[in-house]
Amino acid sequence: MLANFHFFTFASPPRFYALAGRLIPWLWAATIALAGAGLYIGFFRAPTDATQGDAYRIIFIHVPAAWMSMVLYMVMAFWAAIGWAFNARLASMVARAVAPTGAIFTFVALWSGALWGKPTWGTWWVWDARLTSELILLFLYLGYMALVNAIDDTRRADQAGALLAVIGSVNVPIIYFSVKWWNTLHQGATISATAAPKMVATMLRAMLLMTLACWAYAFAVVFTRTRAIIVERERDVKWLNEGLS
Amino acid sequence: MSWGSTAEFFAMGGYALYVWGSFGVAALCMLGEPLMAIKRHRDARAATSENT
Numbered sequence: 411m412l413a414n415f416h417f418f419t420f421a422s423p424p425r426f427y428a429l430a431g432r433l434i435p436w437l438w439a440a441t442i443a444l445a446g447a448g449l450y451i452g453f454f455r456a457p458t459d460a461t462q463g464d465a466y467r468i469i470f471i472h473v474p475a476a477w478m479s480m481v482l483y484m485v486m487a488f489w490a491a492i493g494w495a496f497n498a499r500l501a502s503m504v505a506r507a508v509a510p511t512g513a514i515f516t517f518v519a520l521w522s523g524a525l526w527g528k529p530t531w532g533t534w535w536v537w538d539a540r541l542t543s544e545l546i547l548l549f550l551y552l553g554y555m556a557l558v559n560a561i562d563d564t565r566r567a568d569q570a571g572a573l574l575a576v577i578g579s580v581n582v583p584i585i586y587f588s589v590k591w592w593n594t595l596h597q598g599a600t601i602s603a604t605a606a607p608k609m610v611a612t613m614l615r616a617m618l619l620m621t622l623a624c625w626a627y628a629f630a631v632v633f634t635r636t637r638a639i640i641v642e643r644e645r646d647v648k649w650l651n652e653g654l655s
Numbered sequence: 656m657s658w659g660s661t662a663e664f665f666a667m668g669g670y671a672l673y674v675w676g677s678f679g680v681a682a683l684c685m686l687g688e689p690l691m692a693i694k695r696h697r698d699a700r701a702a703t704s705e706n707t
Contacts, residue, residue: 453664458657464668468677475681514684522677529673627685634692641699 423500423640430633437630441623448619456612468526469613473600474621476519478628479547480582482512486554487579490572500636502568503643505575506558507635511628513551520544531595539588540596543581550578564643 452470459466486508493502523541524534535541554574561567584591589598600609600617609617658664667674 454658458668463670465670465673467667467674471677471681511688514688518681518684521680525673525677529670631689631692634689634696638692638696638699641696641703645699645703 421498421500423503423644426500427637427640430637434630434633437626437633440626441630444619444623444626448616448623451612451619452616456616457610462530465526465529468522469600470616470620472519472522472526473617474624475515475522476544477621478624479512479516479519479544480585482508482515482628483547483550483575483582484579486512486551487572487575490568490575494569494572497565499643500640502572503639504632504636505568505571506555507632507639508628509551509555509558510635511631513548513555515624515628516544516548516551520548536595538594538596539592540585540594543585543588546581547585550574550581554578 448470452467456467458464486505489501489508490505492498493500493505520541523544527536528534554571557574558567558571561570586599588594589596601614665671665675
């Protein structure tokens with residue numbers, strides 16, 4: 411049994427298609443449970459902030475969305491590069507499937523940031539390093555999606571997309587460190603690996619639960635979209651037309 | 656529990672527009688995106704069965 415197990419088994423689109431199909435319902439269940447718990451703690455257990463009042467509760471969607479926007483970009487660039495380097499079909503499909511989800515998290519981070527900035531900073535938007543580099547991230551996602559859709563030859567489109575995604579990935583550390591490198595209006599990192607959290611435990615718990623919910627959501631929706639792309643691309647391949655219900 | 660009443664909860668200490676504006680738009684995005692992905696999958700499957 412173990413001797414037959416091959417690490418790259420799930421790099422085969424038919425295997426991945428079946429596995430993802432089985433996982434998706436559980437991922438949605440996890441998303442709902444984690445988001446329910448996170449929202450409950452965030453809105454009913456976490457206390458009102460002493461300086462920001464209840465406006466700070468935006469953090470429970472803003473920070474997870476911002477984290478996801480950066481992580482998903484790296485995931486997209488990674489799989490695009492793997493697909494390009496090893497001509498791995500599934501990797502390129504996953505890269506394409508990640509892009510819209512990353513773009514949506516980027517939009518949510520920018521949107522909730524604007525709605526948080528107005529009551530706390532007095533402005534919806536400033537051209538500071540953190541906000542500007544996050545806006546560039548949105549344009550990178552949109553540019554990647556436009557580019558891969560504009561080229562008819564699938565493999566060439568994947569290669570061009572991979573190039574854009576890999577070059578654009580320099581923006582991710584710029585976003586992350588922007589609050590240190592420049593004197594920005596945006597506050598510093600909420601959670602740091604080197605310092606104790608500066609938050610009340612309930613606030614932190616709500617934020618981490620919401621982050622896990624976003625992870626489960628991202629897996630569920632990316633897997634669904636990957637399955638759609640597999641069907642679109644392998645339409646004429648025998649396995650799809652046989653024995654799949 | 657920091658809320659005295661339901662109205663107080665929805666008022667969000669005067670920040671209702673900002674808090675519900677953030678969570679509302681996020682919720683719409685996170686409902687709309689999966690529906691679009693599911694539709695894309697369904698459409699692709701339908702096109703496949705037409706081919707055969």
